[in-house]
Structure formats: C-alpha cells, structure tokens
Amino acid sequence: MERPLTQHIKPGSVAFNLKDYNQAGGYGSLQKALKNMTPGDVTNLVKASNLLGRGGAGFPTGVKWSLVPMDGENSQPKYLVCNADEMEPGTFKDRYLLEGNPHQLIEGMIISAYAIQAEKAYIFLRWAYKKAEAGLRTAIEEAYKAGYLGKNILGSGFNLDLYVHSSAGRYICGEETALLNSLEGKRAMPRTKPPFPAISGLFGRPTVVNNVETLSWISHIVENGADWFKGLSLTATGGTKLFGVSGKVKNPGTWELPLGISMRELLEEHAGGMAPGHKFRGALPGGASTDFLIEDHLDVKMDFSTVAAAGSRLGTGTMIVLDDKTCPVAFVHNVEKFFALESCGWCTPCREGLPWVEKMLASIEAGTGKMEYLDLLNFNAKYMGPGNTFCAHAPGAAEPLQSGLKYFYDDFVKHIIDKKCPWRQEW
C-alpha cells in the first residue's frame, strides 16, 4: 500500500532535512513544473486529479485555483496562504506532516504559487506548534539557499517569498476569511462571502487558502499524475488521507490510509480496538464539529460522500471515540463549551446560542437540568444550523449536539430524572 505523504516520516525522529529530501527525489516535481509545465497545466492537472481539500470542507482544490484571475493588468499582486492553524479538538494530522516533512509542504507551496502566479506566500501556523515552527523556519532557510525560493527560481523567472506567521490563538482563525483578517493584524472575524478570497482575499487581492495536507499532495500529483492519485483510494474520490483515532482505544494515533477504508478497519486494525474494559458507543468521525456515528455505522466507508450519506462529515478524518465509561452528556458539554468559548461573537445564533447550550448541558450534567431543556437544545441546534449563521462555526457546533441528543437521548433523560450523572459516582 502506497503512503506518499508519510513515507519519509518516522514518528519521534527529527524532520527530513533538505539533503535527505533531495536524495529521496525531493524538488524534482518543482523542476518539472517550472521547466515543462505552464501555470495553467499545473492547475488543470490538479483539477483532473479531483484533489478535495483536506482541511475539513472537502472543496475541489483545482477549482479553487481556477477562480483566481490570471491575466490583465490588475491580476498582481496575488497570495497563497497555507492554513496550518490546526485547532479542531481531536485533530492532530497536520502537526504530523509539519513536524515530519516540512520540505514536502514547501515544495507543494512553491508549485501551487506558480500555478496561480502568486509571488508571496504565508504559512499561518498555530502558535502552539513550536517544534513545527522551528523545523519550518530551518527548511525555508535551506530552500532559499538552494534557490527554490526567492528571485528567479531555478532560472524560470518565477519569484516567490515564503513567510511563517505564528498565530496568537483562537480556533476561528481556521475559517479562511477570518484567517485572512488575522494575517492583516485584525480581529479574526469571518468576512462576508462573496467576494470569495480567490477574487478579493489578503489585502483585497486574489488569494488561495489551502490546508497543509492538501498542499503536501501537490508535488506527488505533479510527479505521478492524476490517474495515479485517483488509483490510491478505494472510492471515487482520489488519494490517501491522514486518519486519526483518539479516545479509549488500545493504540491511538494517526495513519495514512486510502480514502474509503471502513470505520471498523480504522478502529480495529489500526487503533487496535477498544482499550480493555471499554465498549464502543459512538464516535465523531472527523473532529469535534462532525455528527456522531454509532455502532450501526461501523461499516461506513471513510470518504467524503459516504460519511455525508451516513449523516455526518469526513471533516479532518480524525475520529474521537466515545466509550461506555465516558458520559455522553459530559462529552457533548465539553465540545459545546469549546465552541462557545471560541465563537468570535459576530452573529446572534452563535454568540447567544452557544453559551445558552453550554449552560443547559452543564446543568443537566450537574443533575439540575429540566426536561424542557431537551427541546431547547434541539431548538438551538436547529437555529445554529446552516443558513442561519455568518460562518460555519455554529453549524459545526450543532452537529455533535443534534446527533448526541438523537443517539444518546436516554442518557440525557436519565440525568434529568435521577438528578445526577450516572457516570460520576464511578470517579
């Protein structure tokens, strides 16, 4: 089984340096793209591969790029931004790529910037990823010295400067337009769309924002082609994906696997099954902002469309498992508290709805909840849903809430009737 993204990453060891990366064929795709391909060729290749964005939303990368204006006197300057603000609870895949193989990301970014003809690129990095930051800064320095960054890259006439911006916290920075405001030194409030960043992004200029895992694919697709990429998966959507499992499983971790492996295989073969003495009750399949799936769904194939058909989202592909020794109300409360704290406060359903939800869940968990809270929680989940809010933050928060109420309704009711949490006495 091919594992293009992680083949050179050895957990616990130091990042691949330029010499090792070059020896493994690194920057060969950059040479190929700059010498043998036009920017339009690169975009068309990525479009043909149907690489879907790996940050959570799954938007086709090549389509995003093709929206950027290429000609005309007002087409410069343009920007490429790498979203490395990984902060979704339960998600730890981009850190693995950033720490393990920074040159893979940098090469992908140079080729991507060439495709959209951007001469400045930023990596918007989560402040807490200090090891990744150090590795990236060293790798960028190496790339400048080798002539892969800067002026007239490899004699092609193409110029690119690459900067690392370390953030100052807040989950909302991961929303691409909030991220752009943050890069401009402002509060990270999401922007009205349209205009989309491809037309008016950073400093009002055409901008593409892509996730770390997405950009890490580009050199491999240039090297091996669109058909190779499509053949890596078990389903219609191409490629492998970084999957992760956390919670009470024997062997929590992250693995690069073909899109379309089943939840059961991920859980049992890779995560080693449940930890001794624990039973599976459900999981958020793609981070905190995705709907619960339960035992009935274990044979669901982990790809974008199949997980959506089962009523959830593939999201970031990193699963958080709920076991029978963990209170589902406490689980949902923890997640909603996170979303309430991280709301930017701009629109009403998010700013007012989330703290209300959080208080009701805290009350139910503490044994002081009332039955009418259950209807109010569903009411809030509905009005925080898609179409009622400014960005995807509150709709994401609604997903574990609505599905938690649906699948663990009896547990919520038991808390209210017994006036206590059935799990707390065991602590």
Next chain:
Amino acid sequence: MLTEEEKTEIQKEIKQYPYPAVACIDALKIIQHHRGWVSDESVRDIAQILSISNEEVDSVATFYSRIYRKPVGRNVILVCDSVSCMILGYESVYEYISKKLGICFGGTTSEGRFTLLPISCLGDCDNAPAMMINYDHFNRLTIEKIDEILERYK
C-alpha cells in the same frame, strides 16, 4: 515607553507588510515576549508606533487568547481541557496541579512562579492528556509525573 530593542523588533515586522497596522499582532507578541503581558501603557505605545487608535489595538489584544492583558506568573501552565484529554482524564491532572499550587484556572501563585490556564486542543490527542508550560509540550500525563515537571520551572 517602548525600549529601543522593542521598537527595532516592531519596525522590522512593519517593513514586511503593506502598511503598519498589519503588524499589530506581531507588536503585541513582541511586547509580551519582553514583559510577560501587555499593559494599558503598552497598548498606547503600540497604537502610536502603528498610527492607529488605542481602541483598535485593544480590540485586537483582547480578541486573541494568547495575548495577556493582565500580569501572569513567570511560567504559564496551559492544561488542555478539550474532549480527547477529558476522556483520558485531564481533570485529575488539573486537580492535582490546582491543589499542589493552591490556585484554580485563571490564578497565579503568590510568589509569581506559576499561572494556571486552560487551553483548547493541543493536537496531542493520541498522547492525551497533554499540557504546555511556556513553550514546552508534555503529554501522556499522570499525576506521578507532575512534581518532577513543575520542578524544572523556577
């Protein structure tokens, strides 16, 4: 008043951008790096150097969770309280630290050695529970490990 060193560092950031206000977050981080936190006086100093209003600087400073507008201890302990760490029992780690230092989340020890704060997911979910002290990561925490870890920070 900003020191010459702080001014130089902020000016260096300003040069990277199309206009000075873009360096606001960088300037706040520079001040915090030197002084531990951002005072009202520093907000005014940053506003002046970036040619924007005090209120604009403060609106940015108070938005970001890693900019401190109140004094903190010499070392800041950030305990991850997100869901994977909850499942793996961060609460017992927090309670142990809280009892040992005599402070809750948001508190600073009387001699100013530690401030204790919660933090959202640190991306260490497969090695939960996790925490940071200043810029150092610690994971697979158990209460047995805490004493030795805290001893490293004076």
